[in-house]
Amino acid sequence: MKVLLISSSPHKEKSKTFFLAKGVLGGLLKEGCDCEAIHLDDFRIFFCKHCEECHKKILHCSVLDDVNIILKKMLEADGIILASPNYINQVTASMKALFDRSSHFIHCKRLLGKYIAAVVSSGSGQDKEVLDYIRFYAHTCGAQYSGGVSSAAHLVQEKTEEAAKFGRKLALDIKEKRTYPDQIELIENGKQHFREIIKLRKNKWQEEYQYWLDKGWLGNPR
């Protein structure tokens, strides 16, 4: 059970978000997960140029930076923890840039079968919008959302305990391959939506179209 923690605070090891996320890792380690943590600030991630290269040729991009290192790690993980401080009721710009650069994951539901969890910290503790956005990202990429933990900047002991407990829940989601029917329905609806788009763009997005064909998701496309 491989779990990747992606932390987007520029404070890196000193980050409150990362501190809370380490609590989640503690719970995962107790359940025997193999965990890796990365800080987005250690990588060069430029903005998406909407060149559509990644749809024509999977994991190709005209923007030359480190993003593929992270996308590949995400594809290899069973669980992904997305940890971000609240920046104006959103994830940080670095995490949003990563999401934008992963639009192939959305077209081809590349995170199907995986679990995404959220960790958020803020000044105010009003984190619902950020957590909801990470949940939306999970579903649009085909992953189930295991839930999230959040905390106002001043961390209290109960929060670290909650984080560890949540880590064990995430580990069990992965281990037992738990399914949440309401989420599966949302993911399936998203897939139906993209089925039509992929068919319409078959001459343009050739490798993504081929991916759908190989998966047998297009039925009889002719």
Ligand SMILES: Cc1cc2nc3c(=O)[nH]c(=O)nc-3n(C[C@H](O)[C@H](O)[C@H](O)COP(=O)(O)O)c2cc1C
């Ligand atoms: C650009 C920016 C925007 C922020 N926006 C909010 C906000 O909308 N609501 C809030 O409660 N805190 C906000 N904060 C505060 C951070 O979310 C908070 O200090 C957080 O705990 C920092 O986490 P870190 O130590 O992991 O970087 C903002 C901070 C920055 C730098």
